[in-house]
Each structure stands twice: as C-alpha cells, then as structure tokens.
Amino acid sequence: MKYAITGATGHFGQHAINTLLTKVNASDVIAIVRNISKAQEFLPADVTIRQADYTNPEQLTAALNGVDKLLFISSQPGAAVPRLQQHLNVVNAAKEAGISFIAYTSFPHADKATSPLSADHKATEAAIEQTGIAHSFLRNNWYMENELGLILAVNAGKPFIYSAGNGKVGWALERDYAEAAARVLTADNPKAVYEFAGPSHTFSELGAVVSEQAAKNAHVRSVSDTEYADYLKTEDQLDEQSIATILAIQDLIKAGELAEETDDLATVLQRPIASLGEMVKEVMREDR
Numbered sequence: 001m002k003y004a005i006t007g008a009t010g011h012f013g014q015h016a017i018n019t020l021l022t023k024v025n026a027s028d029v030i031a032i033v034r035n036i037s038k039a040q041e042f043l044p045a046d047v048t049i050r051q052a053d054y055t056n057p058e059q060l061t062a063a064l065n066g067v068d069k070l071l072f073i074s075s076q077p078g079a080a081v082p083r084l085q086q087h088l089n090v091v092n093a094a095k096e097a098g099i100s101f102i103a104y105t106s107f108p109h110a111d112k113a114t115s116p117l118s119a120d121h122k123a124t125e126a127a128i129e130q131t132g133i134a135h136s137f138l139r140n141n142w143y144m145e146n147e148l149g150l151i152l153a154v155n156a157g158k159p160f161i162y163s164a165g166n167g168k169v170g171w172a173l174e175r176d177y178a179e180a181a182a183r184v185l186t187a188d189n190p191k192a193v194y195e196f197a198g199p200s201h202t203f204s205e206l207g208a209v210v211s212e213q214a215a216k217n218a219h220v221r222s223v224s225d226t227e228y229a230d231y232l233k234t235e236d237q238l239d240e241q242s243i244a245t246i247l248a249i250q251d252l253i254k255a256g257e258l259a260e261e262t263d264d265l266a267t268v269l270q271r272p273i274a275s276l277g278e279m280v281k282e283v284m285r286e287d288r
Contacts, residue, residue, distance in 0.1 A: 002066055003185060004030040006054075006090065007073035009038050012105070015178030016071055016185075017043060023186045032063050054086035060093035069101040070094055071185050074121065087124040095131045102128055102135045103185050105177075108170075108195060108258055110139055115252040136190045140177045141170035141197035141260055144279040149236075151210050151284060158235070159219040160207035163228040167253035170197025170260035171206070172273055173282060180268040197260035198273040203253075209276045213284060225250065 003020060007013045008031035020029055026046035033039040039049045052063035054075050064070065072090055077083045094102055107113055107121035128135050154160050177196055184190045207220035223231070225247050232238045232246060252258065266273050274282070 001068050002028050002030060003069050003071070004032055004050075004064060004067040005071040005073065006032040006052075007075070008049075009033050009035065009042055010073065011174055012073055012178045012181075014042060015175045016073075016182045017047060019179045019182035020185065021047070023182070030063075030067060032060075054089055055081045057089045057093055060089055061096045064093055064097035064099060067097060067099050069185055070099050070103070071181055072102055072104045073181075074105045074124070077117075077120065084120045084123050087120065088127055091124065091127045091131060094133065099133060101185075102133050103181055103190070104128060104135065104137055105181065106137045106139045108139050108141050108197070108260065110137065113257055115248070115255075115257055117248065117252065118257075135192065136184050137193045138177070138181050138184060139193065139195050141172065141195075142258055143174045143177065144171045144283050145174050145286075147171070147206065147210075148283060150207075151214070151280060153236075154207075154210050154214045154216050154218040155284070157216060159221050160203075160210055161221045161223055161228060161231055162203040162207070162250060163223050163225045163247065164203050164250040164253040165222060166202055166204075167250075167256055168200035168202055168259040169206075169253055170200050170258060170262075171276070171279060172196070172198035172265060173279055176265065176269060176273065180265055183268050191264075194264045194268065195260060195262040196265040196268075197258075197262055198265065198279075200259050200261070201276055206276060206280075209280050213277065213280045 005013050005016050029047040031039055031043050031047050031049050032052050034053050036051050050063040052059040075083050075086050106125055107118040110118050110121040110125055125137050180196055211218035229243050232243045
C-alpha cells in the first residue's frame with residue numbers, strides 16, 4: 001500500500017507525514033512537493049519525494065502513479081491560477097492515476113455552508129464524489145494558529161479586538177488536524193465525512209485566556225465591523241484586501257458557520273482536545 005501526501009512541505013503536511021511514519025513503513029510514503037530542495041531539507045530522509053505543482057496536470061498524474069491512498073491538502077486562495085482549478089487538476093490526476101482513496105482537507109459543513117470561503121471546497125467535494133473514488137472529507141474547523149496576530153497584539157500591549165460577536169469557533173491546533181488526517185488515511189473503514197473541531201468557544205472566552213497567558217490584563221473588546229476595519233487600518237496598517245478578508249472571517253463566525261458540536265477529532269485522535277489555555281500557550285511558545 002502506497003500513501004501520498006500533497007503539499008508535504010507545509011506545516012500540515014510535515015505533521016501528517018510524521019504521524020504516517022508511525023503507522024506505515026517509510027518506503028510506502030510519498031511526499032508530493034513543489035520544491036524538491038525544500039523537501040529534502042524539511043522532510044525525513046527515508047520518504048520518497050516527487051515533484052508536482054497543482055497547476056500542472058501532467059506532472060500531478062505522473063507524481064501520483066502507483067499511489068493507493070492520497071491525502072489531498074487544499075491549497076490557499078488568491079494565486080494566479082484559481083484555487084478551484086488547482087483542486088480540479090489534483091482530482092482529475094488522482095482519477096487518471098487510479099488512486100483508490102482520497103482524504104481531502106475541506107471546510108466545516110462544506111455541503112451547506114454559505115460563506116464565499118466555502119465555495120471552492122464545496123465544488124471540490126462534488127468533483128471527488130463524481131469520480132467514484134472512495135473518500136473522506138476532513139472538514140477542518142479553525143486553527144488556533146490563525147489567531148496568532150491577535151495573540152501577538154496582546155503580547156505587545158494592545159487590546160484584544162474582534163467583531164464576531166457571540167459567534168463560536170471550534171479551535172484546535174494544526175498538528176492535531178494533521179495527525180487526525182494521517183490516522184484517517186490509514187484507517188480500515190473511515191467515514192465519508194468528518195467534522196473536525198475542538199470544543200466551541202467565543203472570541204470573548206479566547207480573549208480572556210490570551211490576556212491571562214500573556215499576563216497583560218488586556219482590554220477585550222467586541223466592536224462592529226466598521227470599528228474593526230478602522231482599527232485594522234489605523235493601528236495595524238493593513239491594506240483594504242487584508243481587512244476585507246479578516247472581516248469576512250469574522251462575519252462567518254458571527255453567523256455561526258464555525259460553531260460545532262462534534263467529537264470526531266477527539267475520537268480519531270483517541271484523546272481529548274487541548275484546552276484553550278493549552279492551545280494558546282503552545283502557539284505563543286512556537287512563535288518565540
């Protein structure tokens with residue numbers, strides 16, 4: 001059985017490979033990467049490295065030759081080639097290569113989510129289903145690492161500001177999502193859909209924990225989108241596109257799209273999810 005992971009040099013990919021190596025022989029692990037030299041620097045020496053870019057269908061098909069199970073890590077939006085086209089290239093290549101199983105990192109409740117951020121994932125899930133390939137959709141909630149900017153702001157003596165209201169988020173650490181992905185990849189009878197998340201919390205709860213961990217007694221403030229945009233522009237000097245992205249995320253949280261009641265992540269990991277305090281402490285430690 002041959003296992004491949006795309007985007008293997010990213011943090012998620014590296015964590016997934018490290019977990020995979022505890023479950024299968026290194027000779028059966030294939031890392032699909034864009035940059036061979038980077039892969040040789042960051043990945044274990046005994047895994048097979050193959051080069052392929054999501055924008056190159058022929059390269060992808062060749063790299064996936066002989067692979068049985070694929071962990072398909074979704075790409076980032078905003079590139080020259082639209083993310084959905086990149087994803088369709090991977091899906092088509094997997095079909096051409098005869099892959100028997102795909103685990104795809106998706107978006108929470110992608111089949112019914114309404115946020116524009118979910119659109120590419122919804123379409124990718126549909127494309128995978130149309131191939132007839134057995135699959136698991138790993139609908140990852142939010143990474144605690146996504147809040148690093150807020151955490152660093154408090155460390156610098158700034159207030160903890162957000163506009164998501166009382167919306168809840170199922171934060172968990174990136175390494176936990178990655179470990180779960182590798183476990184699903186090697187499972188005998190995986191589910192078709194996993195809603196991966198930690199226990200849901202509000203930004204108010206997160207702000208209190210960050211303030212405590214940073215020992216700054218930060219002012220935790222819930223503001224309107226307009227007030228938040230003004231703050232991000234004047235205090236953080238962010239450009240309009242960055243501000244729009246942040247507000248879009250805050251709005252989907254406010255709308256409840258990241259609120260979650262699931263034990264899928266803890267069940268697959270076979271252990272409890274870290275508490276907010278433990279997660280914040282780890283993110284702060286990794287940034288040093």
